[in-house]
Every structure is written in structure tokens, then in C-alpha cells.
Amino acid sequence: MKNVRVGIIGLGNMGKGHLSYILEGKVSGLELVAVADVTDAAKQWAKEHLPQEVAFFEQPQQLIESPTVDGVIVCTPHYSHPELAIECFKHNKHVLLEKPAGVYTKQVREMNEAAAGSGVVFSMMYNQRMNPLYQKLKNLVDSGELGDIRRTNWIITDWYRSQHYYDSGSWRATWEGEGGGVLLNQSPHQLDLWQWTVSLMPKRLRAFCYFGKARNIEVENDVTAFVEYENGGTGVFITTTIEAPGTNRFEVVGTRGKIVIENDKLVFSRLRESETEYNERTTESFGKPECWTIDVPIQGENTGHRGITQNWIDAILHDTPLIAPGEEGINGLMLSNAMLLSTWNDDWVELPIDEDQFLEQLQQRIEESRKVRGEQ
Amino acid sequence: MKNVRVGIIGLGNMGKGHLSYILEGKVSGLELVAVADVTDAAKQWAKEHLPQEVAFFEQPQQLIESPTVDGVIVCTPHYSHPELAIECFKHNKHVLLEKPAGVYTKQVREMNEAAAGSGVVFSMMYNQRMNPLYQKLKNLVDSGELGDIRRTNWIITDWYRSQHYYDSGSWRATWEGEGGGVLLNQSPHQLDLWQWTVSLMPKRLRAFCYFGKARNIEVENDVTAFVEYENGGTGVFITTTIEAPGTNRFEVVGTRGKIVIENDKLVFSRLRESETEYNERTTESFGKPECWTIDVPIQGENTGHRGITQNWIDAILHDTPLIAPGEEGINGLMLSNAMLLSTWNDDWVELPIDEDQFLEQLQQRIEESRKVRGEQ
Numbered sequence: 001m002k003n004v005r006v007g008i009i010g011l012g013n014m015g016k017g018h019l020s021y022i023l024e025g026k027v028s029g030l031e032l033v034a035v036a037d038v039t040d041a042a043k044q045w046a047k048e049h050l051p052q053e054v055a056f057f058e059q060p061q062q063l064i065e066s067p068t069v070d071g072v073i074v075c076t077p078h079y080s081h082p083e084l085a086i087e088c089f090k091h092n093k094h095v096l097l098e099k100p101a102g103v104y105t106k107q108v109r110e111m112n113e114a115a116a117g118s119g120v121v122f123s124m125m126y127n128q129r130m131n132p133l134y135q136k137l138k139n140l141v142d143s144g145e146l147g148d149i150r151r152t153n154w155i156i157t158d159w160y161r162s163q164h165y166y167d168s169g170s171w172r173a174t175w176e177g178e179g180g181g182v183l184l185n186q187s188p189h190q191l192d193l194w195q196w197t198v199s200l201m202p203k204r205l206r207a208f209c210y211f212g213k214a215r216n217i218e219v220e221n222d223v224t225a226f227v228e229y230e231n232g233g234t235g236v237f238i239t240t241t242i243e244a245p246g247t248n249r250f251e252v253v254g255t256r257g258k259i260v261i262e263n264d265k266l267v268f269s270r271l272r273e274s275e276t277e278y279n280e281r282t283t284e285s286f287g288k289p290e291c292w293t294i295d296v297p298i299q300g301e302n303t304g305h306r307g308i309t310q311n312w313i314d315a316i317l318h319d320t321p322l323i324a325p326g327e328e329g330i331n332g333l334m335l336s337n338a339m340l341l342s343t344w345n346d347d348w349v350e351l352p353i354d355e356d357q358f359l360e361q362l363q364q365r366i367e368e369s370r371k372v373r374g375e376q
Numbered sequence: 377m378k379n380v381r382v383g384i385i386g387l388g389n390m391g392k393g394h395l396s397y398i399l400e401g402k403v404s405g406l407e408l409v410a411v412a413d414v415t416d417a418a419k420q421w422a423k424e425h426l427p428q429e430v431a432f433f434e435q436p437q438q439l440i441e442s443p444t445v446d447g448v449i450v451c452t453p454h455y456s457h458p459e460l461a462i463e464c465f466k467h468n469k470h471v472l473l474e475k476p477a478g479v480y481t482k483q484v485r486e487m488n489e490a491a492a493g494s495g496v497v498f499s500m501m502y503n504q505r506m507n508p509l510y511q512k513l514k515n516l517v518d519s520g521e522l523g524d525i526r527r528t529n530w531i532i533t534d535w536y537r538s539q540h541y542y543d544s545g546s547w548r549a550t551w552e553g554e555g556g557g558v559l560l561n562q563s564p565h566q567l568d569l570w571q572w573t574v575s576l577m578p579k580r581l582r583a584f585c586y587f588g589k590a591r592n593i594e595v596e597n598d599v600t601a602f603v604e605y606e607n608g609g610t611g612v613f614i615t616t617t618i619e620a621p622g623t624n625r626f627e628v629v630g631t632r633g634k635i636v637i638e639n640d641k642l643v644f645s646r647l648r649e650s651e652t653e654y655n656e657r658t659t660e661s662f663g664k665p666e667c668w669t670i671d672v673p674i675q676g677e678n679t680g681h682r683g684i685t686q687n688w689i690d691a692i693l694h695d696t697p698l699i700a701p702g703e704e705g706i707n708g709l710m711l712s713n714a715m716l717l718s719t720w721n722d723d724w725v726e727l728p729i730d731e732d733q734f735l736e737q738l739q740q741r742i743e744e745s746r747k748v749r750g751e752q
Binding site: 234246 | 526527529531533536537538539540541544582584586589590591598600602604608610612614616618619620621622623627629633634636645647651652654655656658659660661662663664665667
């Protein structure tokens with residue numbers, strides 16, 4: 001294969017975003033051959049903006065079954081992600097899937113099982129994994145520079161959304177239309193990076209979600225979650241859409257110091273000897289381990305969406321390792337589902353979650369919402 | 377009265393600390409007339425270091441009853457704070473009480489009731505209320521500059537203590553000797569400032585305390601707490617003694633922006649119009665309220681312990697309003713007790729707490745600890 005012939009399903013904001021760098025020829029080895037969207041508006045848009053040789057399909061299934069397509073970028077509404085990906089796997093098409101991986105882990109686990117047997121290349125569009133700051137953090141943690149992780153703390157509250165935003169589509173911020181709020185729409189990248197960078201998943205969590213806080217919506221738009229890791233460490237994740245200017249500050253503390261990523265900078269405060277060693281030998285009552293402020297070189301460009309798309313193409317053509325393997329999409333979603341479940345149950349939730357219980361509770365909310373909207 | 381004749385009970389680290397600035401004549405209107413301590417070592421120390429005219433009493437009660445004393449600074453172990461203060465009130469002596477106000481709110485409430493009927497001047501040694509940064513924060517909140525409070529977040533993890541520190545006294549970090557850990561010994565100032573600066577007490581909280589984490593001690597040394605305020609806002613408080621270099625970062629978010637105090641600086645990001653007003657009028661889907669970075673002038677010196685002592689003397693001599701009224705000592709302790717109780721019950725705790733339940737659970741831990749140490 002010289003080029004990967006790619007089709008894009010869904011011409012919303014994200015689909016058009018991917019088209020823009022693809023049409024500029026910025027992904028080598030990618031040949032755009034088709035798009036699909038169910039709306040007339042998208043059909044019209046495609047006619048006006050896309051080269052003639054790009055086929056337009058009114059149904060995703062037509063694109064997936066087309067023999068001219070080797071790989072598919074899926075940018076449709078959340079609920080359809082797993083089912084479309086599974087269709088692609090059935091037809092032996094490589095998949096690059098927009099976030100979130102799905103709305104509930106049950107369907108995403110099924111997608112992952114289908115992917116495992118398919119032999120195709122399956123990647124998540126986790127474009128923020130291309131940010132050199134988070135790559136460096138992961139590198140420092142995985143190489144042991146930070147020692148054992150004792151605490152994580154992410155305040156990611158700069159996702160401001162006005163009531164006008166929520167009112168701009170009737171499906172928005174409803175259980176039926178989107179299946180969730182800030183955890184599913186705004187923070188999936190941080191929920192991914194939170195566990196990817198430290199290579200640790202929580203073993204249980206206790207979360208406090210608020211639904212329609214200072215906004216007239218159904219879903220959660222303000223969340224604080226506390227987690228325990230297997231190694232005894234703990235963490236906090238805070239996100240909201242009602243604060244301005246908001247904060248984006250990720251702190252990771254280990255036995256060898258701490259790293260803070262904020263304002264596009266990474267600051268590493270490194271202990272000369274580990275806290276554990278210092279604590280064992282010291283005879284000072286009020287001393288502290290010697291701490292160095294490290295100027296860490298951050299190299300490379302944040303190539304974002306384009307970078308992930310290129311990596312997916314390279315994996316197909318040259319067996320390059322994936323930066324965001326599709327199977328890892330379930331991790332961030334597991335955290336998101338667990339946070340909602342903990343709030344609904346007003347209790348701890350162990351991970352992995354009871355996926356049937358979550359789905360049942362989600363369906364209840366979809367039904368209640370239909371009743372309220374007089375659709376019963 | 378020209379001068380207030382003052383006695384100090386307890387010549388440990390804190391008592392000696394207060395003596396040093398008092399003996400240098402740095403508190404006008406204060407005349408040191410007596411000290412009391414039950415140990416021989418303190419008696420010897422007093423003989424060597426104090427002027428002859430300062431009386432030494434072997435028993436606190438003698439100092440409290442001495443007609444030469446108008447006011448008493450109490451710097452004894454935690455458990456004795458309320459009982460000594462109550463003795464002072466009975467004998468019509470003004471009181472300046474070291475933190476914490478006590479170990480459990482039941483005894484502190486009784487102390488406050490005794491104070492209320494006494495007519496003396498009763499102050500807490502909350503020296504960090506003299507820090508102009510926190511005074512400015514309180515001023516900005518109370519004057520409405522920050523709007524309605526939506527979130528508070530204090531990461532106060534720079535209280536590093538080694539095992540050697542804990543081993544330096546057999547009473548340290550035990551339920552019987554101190555009655556608590558980081559919440560009672562290291563963080564009382566922050567627990568006070570957390571609610572004092574925003575003029576809000578939580579209505580309920582859910583806390584996660586860890587006991588003897590990475591240290592061989594009985595009491596809590598790692599805490600994360602989540603709170604809900606009456607007005608719908610939420611907050612997080614994180615403290616520990618096992619991290620280095622640690623963090624001290626206090627973020628307060630209101631409908632008019634946010635204030636962050638960190639590294640001895642206050643940064644005010646102020647919205648030109650409130651988030652509420654902006655949200656009501658905007659027709660932008662991805663806009664945000666205009667935000668100004670404000671350079672807030674911070675005036676005055678952090679006079680610390682000396683400042684609080686001066687304020688107490690001024691209140692006695694000139695009716696100056698107290699900066700840290702003694703009755704407010706219960707607020708921080710209420711938070712500390714509630715955090716332990718929430719962990720012990722593995723559940724929410726409403727405030728004000730059930731003080732009998734807390735005391736019962738504390739006494740259980742004191743008894744268990746005695747058994748383990750073979751003192752039963």
C-alpha cells in the first residue's frame with residue numbers, strides 16, 4: 001500500500017476540522033477518497049468545498065462498505081462511535097475514532113473486543129497526547145525520575161460554556177442526545193492524560209457531580225472527584241464549565257519531588273534523594289529533603305490532531321507504534337462513568353465499574369428526561 | 377489601666393517564642409509579670425533567662441489566681457487549652473490562647489460559653505490572620521469584588537515532618553497525647569483562614585484521612601476533604617506531612633473571577649462583568665467574559681504572633697476590635713473534627729457536627745491506643 005485511502009464519517013465541527021489539514025496535504029500517505037453525512041446541509045457543503053474526486057455518501061454504512069476506502073475517521077455524535085467502529089472492523093477498515101470512545105463502557109468494551117480480533121489499526125483521536133509537555137511528564141514518571149506517585153491533582157476548570165452554547169442544539173447536554181456533560185464533552189482529554197501520564201488507574205473513587213449548576217441543562221457541568229490508586233496514592237480531579245477565567249493546573253507528586261504543568265510550562269521540583277531515603281536517615285525534626293528546581297528541556301511541536309492522524313497512517317503503512325491505541329479509550333470513559341455512578345449512588349465506586357449498573361442508571365435518566373420533555 | 381500585666385503558661389517552643397518578642401519590648405502596653413510551667417527544666421530555664429521581677433509558678437492555677445496578673449497567654453498542650461481558658465475566665469483574666477482552641481468541639485463550645493459571660497477579652501493566637509495577603513483576600517471577598525463564591529481550593533502540603541520529628545516526644549502524634557495529627561498540629565492556621573477569608577462555613581463535608589501514611593504514627597497525616605457551602609459552592613482542602621517540597625496554593629473562585637495566593641503573591645483575575653450577567657446576555661457559543669489581570673496593592677507588614685499579641689493588648693486597653701476573637705477558634709476545629717468523623721464513619725458529615733459522637737469516637741481511639749501500648 002502506497003497511500004491509505006481514507007473516508008470521514010460526520011461533517012460537524014470535528015469532521016471539518018480534520019478535513020482542513022488533510023486537504024492542505026499535511027498528512028503524508030493519506031489520500032482522502034470519501035465523506036459521509038446524513039444531513040442535506042452537509043451534502044451541500046461537501047459539494048461546494050470538496051474536490052470532485054471525493055465521493056459523498058448519505059449513509060455511513062455505504063462509506064464503510066466502499067471498496068475504495070482503507071481507513072475511516074469517525075466524527076459522529078457520541079453514542080454512535082462504538083457501533084460505527086465495530087462496522088468498520090467487520091469490513092476490515094482501519095479506524096481513527098473521535099473522543100469519547102463511547103458513552104458507556106459496556107459498548108466500548110464490546111468495541112475493543114471486536115477490534116482485538118480484526119487485525120486493523122485502531123486509534124483514538126487523543127490529540128493532546130501530542131503535547132510535548134504531557135509526553136515529557138509521562139517520560140519522567142515512566143522512567144522513575146519522580147519516584148513512586150503519591151498524589152495527582154488536576155484542576156481543569158477553563159472549559160467555560162454559556163447557556164447559549166447549550167441552547168445551540170436540542171441534543172446538547174441531554175442524557176439522550178449526548179449521554180453526559182463536561183466529563184464526556186469537554187474533559188475527555190484530561191481524563192485520558194490524567195491516567196496515561198502517570199501509568200496508573202484508580203482502584204476506587206468518590207465523586208461529587210452537580211447537574212445543571214448555574215445552567216438550565218440536564219447533565220453534569222461541575223465535578224470534583226477523589227481517587228485512590230492501587231499503590232496507596234490519591235488524586236483529585238476538578239472540572240466545570242461555569243467558571244471564568246478558569247484554571248488548568250496538573251500537579252503530580254512522587255517520592256522524588258513534584259511536577260506542575262500550568263500555563264504551558266512544566267516545572268520539576270526534584271528531591272536530591274528520595275523522601276523515603278531522607279526520612280529513614282534524618283535526625284532533624286524540622287528539616288526537609290534538599291530540593292532542586294530543574295529546567296527540563298521540552299522538545300518538539302504540539303502537532304495535535306494532525307499528529308495523531310499522521311501517527312495512525314504511519315502505523316498502517318509502516319507499523320509505527322500508536323500513540324493513542326484505540327483500546328485505551330475505555331480508560332478515560334471508565335473514570336467518567338465511575339464519577340457519575342458514584343454521585344448517583346452517593347457512595348464509593350470500585351474500578352472497573354459494574355457496567356450493567358451504569359447503563360441501567362443512564363437509561364433511567366434518558367427515560368425521565370423524555371417524560372419531562374413530553375416525549376413519553 | 378496603663379499596662380496589661382501578663383502571665384504566660386507553658387514554656388515550650390511557643391511560650392519561649394512569645395517571650396522573645398515580649399522581652400524585647402515589642403508589645404506596647406504589655407508588662408510581663410509571671411510565667412508558669414510544671415517542669416523542673418522550665419523552672420531552671422526561667423531562672424537563667426527571665427528578669428528577676430517575673431514570678432515563676434509551678435502550677436498554672438497559681439498564676440491564674442495571682443492578683444498581679446491581668447491577662448494570660450496559654451501555650452500548653454492541646455487538651456488543656458479550654459480548661460485553662462475557663463479557669464482564667466472564672467478569675468476574670470483576659471486570655472490569649474494558642475491554637476488549636478482545643479481537641480474536640482464539645483470542650484471548645486463550653487469554653488466559648490464561659491467566655492461569653494465573663495466580660496474579659498478573649499483572643500486566639502491566629503497569627504496568620506496578620507498576613508496582609510489573607511487580609512486582602514478577605515477584604516476583596518467581603519466587599520463583593522469577587523462576587524458570589526463558587527469554589528475554594530487549598531493545597532497545603534508543605535508541612536513536611538520526618539519520622540524523627542514524630543519520635544522526638546512520646547506524646548507526639550498519638551490520640552492520647554495530641555488528639556490528632558496534621559489537622560490539629562500543622563494545618564489549624566489554614567483551616568482558620570479557609571473559612572475566615574471567604575466568610576463561609578461548609579454545611580457538610582466528605583473527607584478522606586489516612587493515618588500513619590509512610591510514617592509510624594497513630595494519627596492522620598494525609599487528608600483530602602470536599603465541602604459544600606450553604607450557597608451551593610464547593611471546596612477542596614488537601615494537607616499532608618509526607619510530601620516535599622510540597623505546595624501552598626489557595627484558589628478562590630467567584631462569579632467575578634478568581635484569586636490565587638501562592639508563593640507569597642496574590643493574583644486577582646477579575647471579570648469585567650460577572651459570569652452571571654455575561655451568561656444571561658451572550659450569544660456566543662464559545663466566548664468567555666472579558667478578564668482583567670489586576671495588580672492588587674498589598675500593604676502592611678506581616679506582624680505575626682507579635683501583631684496578634686499587640687491587638688489583644690490594644691483590645692484590653694483601648695477597645696480595639698479583635699482580629700482573631702477567641703470564639704472563632706471553634707470554626708477551624710469544627711472542620712478538623714468533621715474531617716476525622718467523616719473518615720471514621722466513611723460518610724458525609726453535616727455541620728455543626730454531633731459533638732458527642734465525635735468525642736465518643738475519639739475516646740475509643742485513645743483506649744485502643746493504650747491497649748496497643750500495653751497501658752491497659
